Amino acid sequence: MALKKDTITAALAILLLTLLCGILYPLVITGISQVAFPGNANGQQVQVGGRLVGSKLIGQNFADPVVKNGKVVLDKNGNPVTVPDPRYFQTRPSATVPSDNAAATTFSNLGPNSVATKQELTTNIAAYIHLNGRYYPGGLTAAKVPVDAADTSASGIDPDISVANARIQAHRIAAVRHLPLTTVNRLIDTYTGGRGLGFIGEPTVNVLELNLALNRISGGHR
Amino acid sequence: MTFTGWLTIFGFAVILTALAMPLGSYMAAVYSGERTFMDPVLRVPERFLYRLIRVDPSQPAPQDWKAYARSVILFSLAGWLLLYFILRTQTLWNFTGLNPEGFHSAPWNVTFNTTSSFVTNTNWQYYGGETTMSYFSQMAGLTVQNFVSAATGIVVAVALIRGIIGRSGKSLGNFWQDLVRTVLYILLPLSIIIALVLVSQGVLQTFGGYLTAHGITGLTQTIARAPVASQEAIKELGTNGGGIFNTNSAHPFENSTGFTNLVEMLAVLIIPAALVFMYGKMVGSRRQGYAIYSTMMIMFLGAAVVAYIAEAHGSPAQHAAGLHTGVIPGSTGGNMEGKDQRFGIAGSALFDVITTVTSCGAVNSAIESFTGIGGAVPMANLSASEVIFGGVGTGLYSILLYVLLAVFIGGLMVGRTPEYLGKKIEAREIKLVALGILITPLAALFATALAVASSAGRQSISAAAAGGPQGFSETIYAYLSQANNNGSAFAGYTGFIQPAAGNIGSHGITFANLLGGFTMLFARFAPILFALAVGGALAGKRISPPGLGTMRTDNPTFVVLLIGVIVLVGALTFFPALLLGPIVQGLTGHLY
Numbered sequence: 001m002a003l004k005k006d007t008i009t010a011a012l013a014i015l016l017l018t019l020l021c022g023i024l025y026p027l028v029i030t031g032i033s034q035v036a037f038p039g040n041a042n043g044q045q046v047q048v049g050g051r052l053v054g055s056k057l058i059g060q061n062f063a064d065p066v067v068k069n070g071k072v073v074l075d076k077n078g079n080p081v082t083v084p085d086p087r088y089f090q091t092r093p094s095a096t097v098p099s100d101n102a103a104a105t106t107f108s109n110l111g112p113n114s115v116a117t118k119q120e121l122t123t124n125i126a127a128y129i130h131l132n133g134r135y136y137p138g139g140l141t142a143a144k145v146p147v148d149a150a151d152t153s154a155s156g157i158d159p160d161i162s163v164a165n166a167r168i169q170a171h172r173i174a175a176v177r178h179l180p181l182t183t184v185n186r187l188i189d190t191y192t193g194g195r196g197l198g199f200i201g202e203p204t205v206n207v208l209e210l211n212l213a214l215n216r217i218s219g220g221h222r
Numbered sequence: 223m224t225f226t227g228w229l230t231i232f233g234f235a236v237i238l239t240a241l242a243m244p245l246g247s248y249m250a251a252v253y254s255g256e257r258t259f260m261d262p263v264l265r266v267p268e269r270f271l272y273r274l275i276r277v278d279p280s281q282p283a284p285q286d287w288k289a290y291a292r293s294v295i296l297f298s299l300a301g302w303l304l305l306y307f308i309l310r311t312q313t314l315w316n317f318t319g320l321n322p323e324g325f326h327s328a329p330w331n332v333t334f335n336t337t338s339s340f341v342t343n344t345n346w347q348y349y350g351g352e353t354t355m356s357y358f359s360q361m362a363g364l365t366v367q368n369f370v371s372a373a374t375g376i377v378v379a380v381a382l383i384r385g386i387i388g389r390s391g392k393s394l395g396n397f398w399q400d401l402v403r404t405v406l407y408i409l410l411p412l413s414i415i416i417a418l419v420l421v422s423q424g425v426l427q428t429f430g431g432y433l434t435a436h437g438i439t440g441l442t443q444t445i446a447r448a449p450v451a452s453q454e455a456i457k458e459l460g461t462n463g464g465g466i467f468n469t470n471s472a473h474p475f476e477n478s479t480g481f482t483n484l485v486e487m488l489a490v491l492i493i494p495a496a497l498v499f500m501y502g503k504m505v506g507s508r509r510q511g512y513a514i515y516s517t518m519m520i521m522f523l524g525a526a527v528v529a530y531i532a533e534a535h536g537s538p539a540q541h542a543a544g545l546h547t548g549v550i551p552g553s554t555g556g557n558m559e560g561k562d563q564r565f566g567i568a569g570s571a572l573f574d575v576i577t578t579v580t581s582c583g584a585v586n587s588a589i590e591s592f593t594g595i596g597g598a599v600p601m602a603n604l605s606a607s608e609v610i611f612g613g614v615g616t617g618l619y620s621i622l623l624y625v626l627l628a629v630f631i632g633g634l635m636v637g638r639t640p641e642y643l644g645k646k647i648e649a650r651e652i653k654l655v656a657l658g659i660l661i662t663p664l665a666a667l668f669a670t671a672l673a674v675a676s677s678a679g680r681q682s683i684s685a686a687a688a689g690g691p692q693g694f695s696e697t698i699y700a701y702l703s704q705a706n707n708n709g710s711a712f713a714g715y716t717g718f719i720q721p722a723a724g725n726i727g728s729h730g731i732t733f734a735n736l737l738g739g740f741t742m743l744f745a746r747f748a749p750i751l752f753a754l755a756v757g758g759a760l761a762g763k764r765i766s767p768p769g770l771g772t773m774r775t776d777n778p779t780f781v782v783l784l785i786g787v788i789v790l791v792g793a794l795t796f797f798p799a800l801l802l803g804p805i806v807q808g809l810t811g812h813l814y
Contacts, residue, residue, distance in 0.1 A: 002289070002292075003292070005276070006292060006293055006296050007296055007300075008276060009275050009276055009277060009293075009296075009398060010293070010296040010297045010299070010300040011300050012274060012275040012276065013275045013297060013300070013398065013401065013402075014297065014300045014301050014304050014366075014370070015304070016271065016274055016275060017366060017369065017370055017405060018304065018362055018366045020405070020410075021365060021366050021368075021369040021370070021405065021410070021456075022361050022362035022363070022365050022366040023361065023362060025365075025410065025413070025414075025452060026361045026365065026449050026452040026453070028414075029414065029417045029418070029421075029427055029449070029451060029452040030427050030428065030429060030449055030452070032418060033417075033418070033421040033427035033428075033451065034427070034428070036418075036421075036422075037421045037422055040421050040422065040423070040424045040425065040426070040427075040478075041421055041426060041427040041428055041451075042426070042428050042430060042447075043426050043428065043433065043445065043447055043475065044424060045433070045435075048438070051436055052433060052434070052435045052436065053435055053436060053437055053438055054435040054437055054443060054445075055433075055435070055445055057424060057474035057475060057478055058443070058445055058474060058475075059474075060435075060437050060441070060443055061437075061439075061441060061443075062437070062438070062439050063439060063441065064439050064440065065440065065441070080441070082441065085439045088438070088439065092563065100443065101443075101444075102443055102444060102445040102446060103352060103353070103432060103444040103445065103446045103723065104350060104352065104353050104446075104468065104723060105350075105352065105446075105467055105468045105469040105472075105473055106350070106468055106469065107469060107472075107560050107588035107590070107591065107713050108559065108560060108588065108591065109560070109588055109590045109591065109684055109686070109687075109712070109713050109714035110539075110559060110560075110590075110591055110686055111539075111590060111591065111686065111687055111690075111692035111695075111714075111807070111814075112537035112538060112539055112557065112559075112591065112592065112593045112594055112596075112597070112807060113537070113538050113539060113594065113690070113691070113692065113807045113810065113811075113812065113813055113814055114539060114686055114687065114690070114692060114813060114814060115813045115814065116686040117537070117539035117559065117591075117686075117813075118539045118542045118543050118813055121539060121540060121543035121545065121559075122543050122544075125543060125544065125545070141544070142543060142544030142545060143544055143545065143546040144546070145545060146550070146552070146553040146555075147536070147540065147545055147546075147547060147553065147555055147556065147557075147558040148553060148558045148563055150540075150543070150545055150558075151540070151557070151558040151559040151560070151561070152559060152560065153472075153558075153560075153561070153562050153563070154469060154472035154560045154561050154562045154570075154586065154587045154588055155469045155472040155473045155474060155562055156469060157473070157474065158474075158562045158563055158564075159474055160562070160563040160564055161563060162552055162553040162554075162563055163551075163552030163553070164550055164551060164552030164553035165552075165553065166552075167552055193479075193564075195226065195480055196479060196480040196481030196483075196484060197481065197484070199226045199229045199230060199233060200230060200480040200481055200483065200484045200569065201479065201480015201481070201483060201484075201564050201565055201566060201569050202480065202554060202563060202564060202565070202566030202569070203552075204563050204564045211438060212438070215438065
């Protein structure tokens with residue numbers, strides 16, 4: 001008898017707790033959030049001229065599609081082949097397919113002692129030096145590349161780069177956009193987020209905000 | 223390494239302790255049936271819930287350990303069936319409008335693994351959230367188990383405590399009453415607070431579907447969204463760890479800033495830490511709680527320090543590629559592979575230590591990409607069978623088993639009948655304790671051996687890791703994690719091949735899904751039964767007053783003995799296996 005009674009109680013309990021914790025609770029939190037913090041709750045969307053250009057929290061690939069014979073070149077997965085746009089600050093390397101895919105995030109899961117990791121790093125370092133080396137006083141070597149510019153991020157959509165990374169890219173931005181280096185560096189300072197409570201986390205430079213600010217002072221896309 | 227990095231680790235320990243102490247007192251009141259400041263609000267809904275589930279609200283029937291265990295099993299079974307049903311019929315619930323991307327259900331084998339995973343508080347995930355799960359499955363399925371599997375762990379610990387302090391009779395309390403009170407008085411209020419704090423700092427909470435953004439260089443980007451904060455809060459608080467998104471707490475929508483990272487780390491540890499203080503209060507000697515807390519804190523800080531140093535040093539692959547991994551102006555250096563900038567090295571290393579000392583398993587960085595030693599730390603934490611704080615409830619009842627073992631060994635050394643809090647520890651108890659302690663390592667090692675020895679098992683190993691120590695690390699981590707109901711992963715190890723979103727053409731790897739699922743179920747419920755049986759065996763014992771020769775269990779000597787026992791059991795069991803994986807990688811600069 002006790003078994004039967006207990007079974008009924010178990011079934012009723014899981015159904016009621018599903019209503020309480022699985023339906024009511026998320027609805028209440030959503031309701032309060034949408035009223036009190038609508039910007040955050042909906043993903044900190046950034047609009048330019050009424051058009052959604054991205055989320056402040058989600059990293060993007062600031063790259064141009066490669067066009068050959070008037071057609072966009074596609075890779076084997078059907079995604080456009082891209083090259084980094086030198087006019088914009090670049091986010092960190094991403095392990096998602098395509099880069100910075102905010103609909104299917106993934107880690108690289110590359111091990112610390114893996115040949116594949118070394119190959120990936122070598123590729124990323126070469127790309128970074130290729131993009132920035134000629135603008136950087138004295139040139140760039142692998143040892144001068146900040147680790148966040150070579151290592152893939154965790155989320156695959158890291159919206160931020162390190163200050164060191166931004167300072168190196170600033171030379172390129174200044175040259176390509178014909179801006180004084182000090183102006184670019186001042187912008188970096190403006191969009192550098194500090195540590196929480198002064199000691200939690202690391203300083204970050206938000207790449208989307210920085211690029212939009214650049215467009216405001218020296219024109220948009222070609 | 224930086225000063226702020228060290229401050230993160232030690233500052234965190236101070237904040238945690240300051241918050242956990244008052245919560246522990248409150249929880250002791252909740253489980254002792256005393257009046258709390260929440261009573262005026264919650265007394266009425268509590269009684270109403272009892273009535274609905276047919277439990278007498280004025281006097282819930284006392285249960286002995288067998289009756290208590292039966293209720294635990296029946297409730298978990300009901301939860302398992304409902305969750306499996308919801309996940310397998312995902313499209314059936316499209317009428318709610320909570321499946322904006324029209325995702326189909328995952329295959330049966332993946333769903334078996336996922337269901338077992340969430341019911342056992344593991345949250346091992348052989349699926350990517352934003353490409354597999356509808357909002358409805360996340361809320362009504364997974365979030366619910368985040369609450370109730372956590373509550374189940376907590377109430378088992380409470381029942382064991384009642385056995386330890388019981389002065390007469392056999393009752394360990396009433397499971398249904400404990401369950402309802404845990405959800406209403408502890409988990410829901412804390413979740414509401416944490417969820418709103420997270421949203422205020424940037425975490426998402428919307429049913430608005432996925433967005434398409436048109437970037438400034440002309441590329442489009444689809445941005446997955448979900449009601450994140452409500453699930454994120456209980457995911458951390460209940461030491462569950464199953465992310466809404468595939469990259470879990472590394473995803474900026476789950477963990478937006480350095481500050482949310484701190485909030486989430488605190489949320490993971492606050493209940494396991496508070497339970498220890500609650501324990502001290504319930505047994506009538508806060509010093510007993512402090513002794514256990516010190517044991518946990520020492521081992522926790524040791525793990526965090528080692529992980530931070532290892533990650534700040536950088537990896538052999540980085541050095542081989544010519545990177546400089548030291549601190550430079552504007553960058554902390556270190557092994558940033560699989561780490562996001564806003565958390566940095568310290569915030570990532572600390573998070574992953576927290577998530578592996580507890581049974582949480584949420585990650586804010588890729589543990590597989592940690593250095594050899596950095597990756598050995600989470601594995602060592604798992605090898606300690608989740609007693610360094612541990613999962614909500616599971617950590618406390620597991621360390622209490624170790625405490626009894628330490629008392630027994632101490633008693634043998636001084637040649638006296640072992641006693642704990644006035645109760646004699648005899649053959650029956652120590653047999654149950656030994657079984658309870660050994661069952662998890664047994665499950666982990668047995669499953670690992672099967673998985674590396676069979677070709678069906680090896681197909682889960684990622685291509686980049688195959689053939690080297692990394693492949694072995696992936697495998698042992700997978701089964702250590704599932705046996706300890708943790709859920710973190712060397713995530714290259716896979717059980718679900720999904721070429722496109724919406725499960726089109728997807729298939730599960732049946733071997734990994736089934737072996738993992740059964741490992742989780744076995745290693746969750748067998749120790750629960752042993753813990754409850756120990757509680758039942760102790761409940762009826764007479765309490766004898768402490769004498770001159772009674773071994774004290776609330777002083778530094780005992781803390782040292784307890785740490786020794788935990789390390790010894792973990793090391794003897796797992797050291798040979800760990801040597802083959804992470805330790806090899808930590809000792810060499812060789813690339814595989």
